[in-house]
Amino acid sequence: MSAITNPKQLTVGDTLPPRNLPVTTSQVISGALATRDFEPIHHDVSVAKAAGLPNVFMNILTSQGLLETCVTESLGYQVNVKKVDIRLGAPNLPGANLTFTAEVCAVDGNEIEFAVRCDNDQWGQHLKGTVRVVVNN
Secondary structure: OOOOOOHHHOOOOOEOOOEEEEOOHHHHHHHHHHOOOOOHHHOOHHHHHHOOOOOOOOOHHHHHHHHHHHHHHHOOOOEEEEEEEEEEOOOOOOOOEEEEEEEEEEEEOOEEEEEEEEEEOOOEEEEEEEEEEEEOO
């Protein structure tokens, strides 16, 4: 993915390059454990199946981290994340392919707000919301 060379030139309606990412079992489990989420449904397949799911599923902190990374990588690490406001939808299960998208919805000086979304090819919309970043001088 190529980075945006000058985030300060972004205007409302501009989009970041979409990012695709496959979900693996290792990623789901390690993301949960790294964020200290020890809820068994995120790392024990038998618990997930007892809850009616076919496999473990990604926790919100992992989803949020991946989303923030998609935005910051596109902007060449020239920004700091100021605020994230997301709402979860369908779960992310191993074997799914994620697509992250972001569109500029507001610009206020050195701050840029993106309308963001992540869809997976198994169950549909995983999350949507906004990410506000501050462009470093």
